[in-house]
Amino acid sequence: MMTHDQKPPATDEIPMGLVWEGGEPADAPEAPRPDDYEAREAPPEAARGTVVPAPEAGEAASPKRALLEDVNARLQAAFAAWHTYAMIAWARRWQTAEAYIQDPQLYEEIAEEARAEIWRQRAAAAKKLDKARIRKDEAQVKLLSEELALLERRAPSAMKMDALTLKARGGRLARQAAVPAAVAFGPLVALFGAGMWWPLLAYPVAWGWLAVQGHAIAVAEGSTAVTETPAQAPVLAAPQGGASPASPPAPGAPVVGASEAENRILGCIAEWAKRASGRGLAGVAPASPTIDALGIRVVLTTTGRITPEALGKKIDAIRAALSVPTGVRTDLSPGEVGDQAVLRIRTRTPERDMTWRPDRQGIGVDTDTGAPVVLPKGRMLIAGTSGAGKSVLLRVVMAEALCADEPTVVVYLDGKGEESALWKGKVRIANTPHEILSVLADLGRESAARSQAMQEQGVATWVPTEERPRIVVVVDEGAEIVSMDNPDEEIDLIKRLRPLATMGRSRGIDLKWATQKPTVGEGIPSQLAGVMQDRLALKTAGRKENNLVLGPDWSSHELELGGFALANVHGRGPGQAPIQVWDLSDDSAVLGLPEAQPWRHVPRGGAPEAPREAGKEADGIPPVLAAALALLEMDPDANGLQGQDVARACDMDLLAAQEALREAGVKGDRYYQNGTRVRGYPRSALEEAASRYES
């Protein structure tokens, strides 16, 4: 016991290496109260404790050590936090991969594709049958009728669908696991197999990448998270043909007037909070859905970082959350307020008579509003997979042109030659490479003549007249034209088409280029790809084709086959509903269109030209010279022309063309082209001769 007189031992008096470590007795009595006499008098208990070795020298607390420990603790905390982020990202990846592999829609998608394939085969057989009927080929008609009857009975087999679904799931699993497996085992294989240590860096890199992703997920969801609205039961507007429900039904409870499929979707909307979680849809809340003539309509309100535009890219996640069957179309369009988008689930198809008639406007109707869709005049790229409805759409485009109020003619470049028979006596048709070449030369001359007239009149745009009407040049299957193009054999179709695409619009010559293969080089020449800004896509084969034609914001690959289209033209955007094209698949309706004199180039101020009779015109530039100038205009890099170019453009033989040019006052000479000296007619000689006529 220590008295007041006794000093506590100085630290340095304690033998080094040992310290006193005190401890409270387990049953230590309470501190004595002042009035507790007995307790005050009782002798204090001996202090308990043990002598233990002192900490090592240098471990004693110091500012430097405190700082180190602080830094250490912070690093550990940061590492733990980033590790948590990495785990979040990994868990999310795995969750998404699992949902993707187990996607309940997969079976439906495969079944839908199988049905579409049968449907395509049926459409192809029906088309061949129609043609055989037109040709009155009885043997073929019989054969094709039997084939069609067989196809009409055919349905996809359930066992085959199961096997395909299993295979597809296996493929998805392998693709999802490939990268993680490569990162996990690749470095070990490299280390033990080839003694390379540096692939081990893949571990920290992968960890860091996951951590950054996890952090981004946490930030995005933290800032977009909304207080989830309590699941709203569907409140329906008066459903078509049914009574309006008196009160919102509970999730899953059938709604009066809604079909079974609609009820299932409504149930999913009511369970939105649960079904949307984990699908990147945090911050999106549905309002009460309604049902109208087109199906279910629901307003989605977005918050935080998800904008209605960004929501457009999540349409697959929305469809999955609501278990929308594959065959049912969904459209997302801007809502009335900036943060809203309107989701339409097209469970119903309004009854519309889509048959084309001469009084129909445009190419079809907007499936949402029912309003006619009139496409802008000018060049346009049209794409669609087999059976999507290209031929029918081109029929509508040509029929619309033939029935237009504005003087309009059609030039039909049909490399396949299948549809041409229907249009004889109505439009100018070209099927073979030489026919197409000749039409393009004619168009080149017409373009040059219009350009000259426009310069004289001081106008920038051609106003179609009866003499020089609007010319709609329709290319049915661009890939055929691409395959015919052979500049080495002087079948330079693409070279001649390009100026029509670039300059034709202002001169009243509209090129419509349709193809099933919308890849540059295959179905779209690179020289045309850049200039065809107005684009229309029927159902494309897949997302790749959709992105090539319309861009990633569009979804033409999700359209139905047989006459549904999206158009990237002024006034229409990716948020709008598809266009349903007028139905002109009936051959007799095409045959019933009014006859029209097929278009030919008429030289300025002259009677319709027969190119073979190229001689001097009474009061104008000789046709052979006009043709040569048109060729030069189409190829601004040409320093001159060779005799056979001019001869081909005028459908003349070489000697006749040379003679005609000599008569027109053009002297042949040598000129340089791409560093080579060639014999022919220099640009300067041709232009000089032309100027003599103008003056």
Ligand SMILES: Nc1ncnc2c1ncn2[C@@H]1O[C@H](COP(=O)(O)OP(=O)(O)OP(=O)(O)O)[C@@H](O)[C@H]1O
């Ligand atoms: N606008 C439409 N309305 C109704 N049915 C249509 C429409 N367009 C196409 N179809 C149907 O789809 C079938 C295929 O259409 P179409 O022949 O136009 O396709 P395509 O894209 O030209 O195919 P392919 O390139 O294989 O010839 C037609 O026989 C018709 O039954």
